[in-house]
Amino acid sequence: xxxxxxxxxxxxxxxxxxxxxxxxxxxxxxxxxxxxxxxxxxxxxxxxxxxxxxxxxxxxxxxxxxxxxxxxxxxxxxxxxxxxxxxxxxxxxxxxxxxxxxxxxxxxxxxxxxxxxxxxxxxxxxxxxxxxxxxxxxxxxxxxxxxxxxxxxxxxxxxxxxxxxxxxxxxxxxxxxxxxxxxxxxxxxxxxxxxxxxxxxxxxxxxxxxxxxxxxxxxxxxxxxxxxxxxxxxxxxxxxxxxxxxxxxxxxxxxxxx
Numbered sequence: 001x002x003x004x005x006x007x008x009x010x011x012x013x014x015x016x017x018x019x020x021x022x023x024x025x026x027x028x029x030x031x032x033x034x035x036x037x038x039x040x041x042x043x044x045x046x047x048x049x050x051x052x053x054x055x056x057x058x059x060x061x062x063x064x065x066x067x068x069x070x071x072x073x074x075x076x077x078x079x080x081x082x083x084x085x086x087x088x089x090x091x092x093x094x095x096x097x098x099x100x101x102x103x104x105x106x107x108x109x110x111x112x113x114x115x116x117x118x119x120x121x122x123x124x125x126x127x128x129x130x131x132x133x134x135x136x137x138x139x140x141x142x143x144x145x146x147x148x149x150x151x152x153x154x155x156x157x158x159x160x161x162x163x164x165x166x167x168x169x170x171x172x173x174x175x176x177x178x179x180x181x182x183x184x185x186x187x188x189x190x191x192x193x194x195x196x197x198x199x200x201x202x203x204x205x206x207x208x209x210x211x212x213x214x215x216x217x218x219x220x221x222x223x224x225x226x227x228x229x230x231x232x233x234x235x236x237x238x239x240x241x242x243x244x245x246x247x248x249x250x251x252x253x254x255x256x257x258x
Contacts, residue, residue: 038250096155114127170193186215201257206232
């Protein structure tokens with residue numbers, strides 16, 4: 001049970017991680033819907049345990065993004081997950097305006113709402129957290145601040161896709177900040193070069209192989225290091241994710257892109 005719980009809690013991190021500094025000029029995303037299958041692998045054992053769908057829609061000068069993730073029926077009996085992430089980001093520079101994470105995990109409810117404000121190169125976030133405790137809804141408010149590129153676990157996904165990987169030499173490391181409901185993290189991305197990857201959505205995708213790592217403000221690791229493969233074209237669609245757990249690994253595969 002502990003192993004599966006770790007896998008399920010890592011799901012969102014796997015789907016939305018990345019960082020960098022150099023953004024490709026003139027980046028523009030079309031309306032899209034990306035679907036993924038999440039599986040757990042340990043030796044010869046591989047079991048699909050979850051599904052996730054990410055959608056983006058144009059809304060005036062912004063993009064509206066929604067991620068819906070859920071465990072499959074067999075996994076619900078062990079640790080049920082129904083999570084929804086929503087964000088509004090600027091088309092011009094991909095800066096987030098709002099981020100909402102609503103989680104229903106094994107009967108527990110929590111909702112984080114982060115609102116961003118900007119002043120020069122400084123980014124400020126106000127996070128309001130709603131959490132049920134013994135049937136009562138509790139509310140807490142936290143303030144965050146950072147300097148430079150700053151995102152959350154949903155908006156960072158599109159920032160990663162906007163990077164100009166052609167200008168990044170193999171093993172180049174870039175950084176960005178992440179706001180979560182608990183605090184601020186530093187995210188590092190390393191480009192390992194080009195590889196070919198096959199997933200349910202297609203075979204032999206030419207991809208950039210990226211490696212991500214997370215650290216807290218104190219400098220300690222705050223998340224599972226992971227490998228991500230994004231298509232080596234203008235779309236930079238993530239087709240595969242892989243993160244190591246204490247026992248085994250969790251993987252995500254693109255099943256369709258519309």
